[in-house]
Amino acid sequence: MLECQSMMEKLSPFMDIASLEIESLRRIKRPKRFSEESETETMTSSNAVFGFPHLPEEPNRDLDQSVLCRIRVRLPDGRRIQRSFLKSESVQLLWSFCYSQIDESERKRFKLIQAFPGEYKNLYFGSNTTFEESGLANSLVSVTWV
DSSP states (O other): OHHHHHHHHHHHHHHHHHHHHHHHHHTOOOOOOOOHHHHHHHHHHHHHHHTOOOOOOOOOTTSOGGGEEEEEEEOTTSOEEEEEEETTSBTHHHHHHHHHHSOGGGOOOEEEEEEETTEEEEEOTTOOOBHHHHTOTTOEEEEEEO
Protein backbone atom coordinates (compact mmCIF):
# COMPACT_ATOMS: atom_id res chain seq x y z
CA MET A 1 0.00 0.00 0.00
CA LEU A 2 2.89 2.37 0.70
CA GLU A 3 4.21 1.89 -2.83
CA CYS A 4 0.91 3.10 -4.28
CA GLN A 5 0.98 6.17 -2.03
CA SER A 6 4.52 7.13 -3.07
CA MET A 7 3.64 6.58 -6.73
CA MET A 8 0.63 8.92 -6.40
CA GLU A 9 2.80 11.54 -4.72
CA LYS A 10 5.27 11.40 -7.62
CA LEU A 11 2.48 11.64 -10.21
CA SER A 12 0.52 14.48 -8.59
CA PRO A 13 2.58 17.34 -10.16
CA PHE A 14 1.92 15.91 -13.62
CA MET A 15 -1.78 15.51 -12.90
CA ASP A 16 -1.91 19.19 -11.84
CA ILE A 17 -0.22 20.29 -15.09
CA ALA A 18 -2.50 18.03 -17.16
CA SER A 19 -5.62 19.51 -15.57
CA LEU A 20 -4.36 23.02 -16.33
CA GLU A 21 -3.71 22.04 -19.94
CA ILE A 22 -7.16 20.47 -20.30
CA GLU A 23 -8.77 23.60 -18.88
CA SER A 24 -6.82 25.81 -21.29
CA LEU A 25 -7.85 23.61 -24.23
CA ARG A 26 -11.50 24.16 -23.34
CA ARG A 27 -11.02 27.89 -23.85
CA ILE A 28 -9.29 27.72 -27.24
CA LYS A 29 -10.03 30.77 -29.35
CA ARG A 30 -8.78 31.71 -32.73
CA PRO A 31 -5.86 34.11 -32.52
CA LYS A 32 -6.57 37.63 -33.71
CA ARG A 33 -4.65 38.84 -36.73
CA PHE A 34 -2.79 42.10 -36.23
CA SER A 35 -0.65 44.11 -38.56
CA GLU A 36 3.02 44.15 -37.52
CA GLU A 37 2.89 47.86 -36.68
CA SER A 38 -0.12 47.66 -34.35
CA GLU A 39 1.24 44.50 -32.71
CA THR A 40 4.60 46.17 -32.04
CA GLU A 41 2.95 49.31 -30.62
CA THR A 42 0.66 47.28 -28.38
CA MET A 43 3.45 45.02 -27.22
CA THR A 44 5.80 47.89 -26.37
CA SER A 45 3.22 49.90 -24.44
CA SER A 46 1.74 46.84 -22.68
CA ASN A 47 5.15 45.45 -21.76
CA ALA A 48 5.96 48.74 -20.04
CA VAL A 49 2.78 48.45 -17.94
CA PHE A 50 3.70 44.97 -16.68
CA GLY A 51 7.41 45.76 -16.37
CA PHE A 52 8.59 43.30 -19.01
CA PRO A 53 11.78 44.31 -20.84
CA HIS A 54 11.68 45.35 -24.49
CA LEU A 55 11.90 42.29 -26.76
CA PRO A 56 14.63 42.70 -29.39
CA GLU A 57 14.35 41.16 -32.84
CA GLU A 58 14.92 37.43 -33.09
CA PRO A 59 18.57 36.57 -33.74
CA ASN A 60 19.44 35.43 -37.23
CA ARG A 61 19.47 31.63 -37.49
CA ASP A 62 22.64 31.84 -39.58
CA LEU A 63 24.59 32.67 -36.42
CA ASP A 64 26.82 30.06 -34.85
CA GLN A 65 24.55 27.50 -33.17
CA SER A 66 26.72 27.54 -30.05
CA VAL A 67 25.45 31.05 -29.18
CA LEU A 68 21.76 30.37 -29.92
CA CYS A 69 19.10 28.52 -28.00
CA ARG A 70 15.61 27.72 -29.17
CA ILE A 71 12.69 27.76 -26.77
CA ARG A 72 9.30 26.22 -27.53
CA VAL A 73 6.35 27.60 -25.57
CA ARG A 74 2.90 26.09 -25.03
CA LEU A 75 0.35 28.88 -24.55
CA PRO A 76 -2.84 28.55 -22.48
CA ASP A 77 -4.97 28.55 -25.66
CA GLY A 78 -3.20 25.40 -26.89
CA ARG A 79 -0.91 27.02 -29.46
CA ARG A 80 2.76 26.13 -29.54
CA ILE A 81 5.24 28.78 -30.59
CA GLN A 82 8.99 28.80 -30.93
CA ARG A 83 11.68 31.48 -30.85
CA SER A 84 15.45 31.69 -30.85
CA PHE A 85 17.33 33.68 -28.22
CA LEU A 86 21.01 34.34 -27.67
CA LYS A 87 22.29 32.20 -24.80
CA SER A 88 23.75 35.37 -23.26
CA GLU A 89 20.35 37.15 -23.11
CA SER A 90 18.33 37.44 -19.92
CA VAL A 91 15.61 34.87 -19.23
CA GLN A 92 13.29 37.83 -18.54
CA LEU A 93 12.94 38.21 -22.32
CA LEU A 94 10.99 34.95 -22.32
CA TRP A 95 8.22 36.68 -20.35
CA SER A 96 8.15 39.52 -22.90
CA PHE A 97 7.93 37.03 -25.75
CA CYS A 98 5.11 35.04 -24.12
CA TYR A 99 3.19 38.18 -23.24
CA SER A 100 3.44 39.45 -26.82
CA GLN A 101 1.90 36.19 -28.09
CA ILE A 102 -1.13 36.20 -25.78
CA ASP A 103 -4.37 37.67 -27.13
CA GLU A 104 -4.94 41.19 -25.83
CA SER A 105 -8.36 40.23 -24.45
CA GLU A 106 -6.80 37.29 -22.56
CA ARG A 107 -3.88 39.15 -20.98
CA LYS A 108 -3.57 38.60 -17.27
CA ARG A 109 -0.94 37.37 -14.82
CA PHE A 110 0.75 34.16 -15.84
CA LYS A 111 3.59 31.91 -14.79
CA LEU A 112 6.05 29.81 -16.73
CA ILE A 113 6.69 26.15 -15.96
CA GLN A 114 9.42 23.93 -17.35
CA ALA A 115 8.49 20.24 -17.16
CA PHE A 116 11.09 17.53 -16.70
CA PRO A 117 10.48 13.81 -16.62
CA GLY A 118 9.54 13.17 -13.01
CA GLU A 119 9.21 16.81 -11.90
CA TYR A 120 8.57 20.38 -12.97
CA LYS A 121 10.21 23.71 -12.25
CA ASN A 122 8.58 27.13 -11.89
CA LEU A 123 10.50 29.93 -13.60
CA TYR A 124 10.64 33.28 -11.83
CA PHE A 125 10.60 36.65 -13.58
CA GLY A 126 12.88 38.28 -11.01
CA SER A 127 15.73 35.93 -11.88
CA ASN A 128 18.60 37.76 -13.58
CA THR A 129 20.10 34.64 -15.15
CA THR A 130 20.87 34.09 -18.81
CA PHE A 131 19.39 31.31 -20.92
CA GLU A 132 22.67 29.42 -20.68
CA GLU A 133 22.89 29.71 -16.87
CA SER A 134 19.27 28.72 -16.33
CA GLY A 135 19.46 25.50 -18.34
CA LEU A 136 16.49 26.53 -20.50
CA ALA A 137 18.31 26.17 -23.79
CA ASN A 138 16.34 24.05 -26.27
CA SER A 139 13.50 23.22 -23.89
CA LEU A 140 9.70 23.37 -23.69
CA VAL A 141 8.01 25.86 -21.37
CA SER A 142 4.29 26.06 -20.55
CA VAL A 143 2.42 29.29 -19.84
CA THR A 144 -0.31 28.93 -17.21
CA TRP A 145 -2.60 31.52 -15.66
CA VAL A 146 -1.99 32.46 -12.04
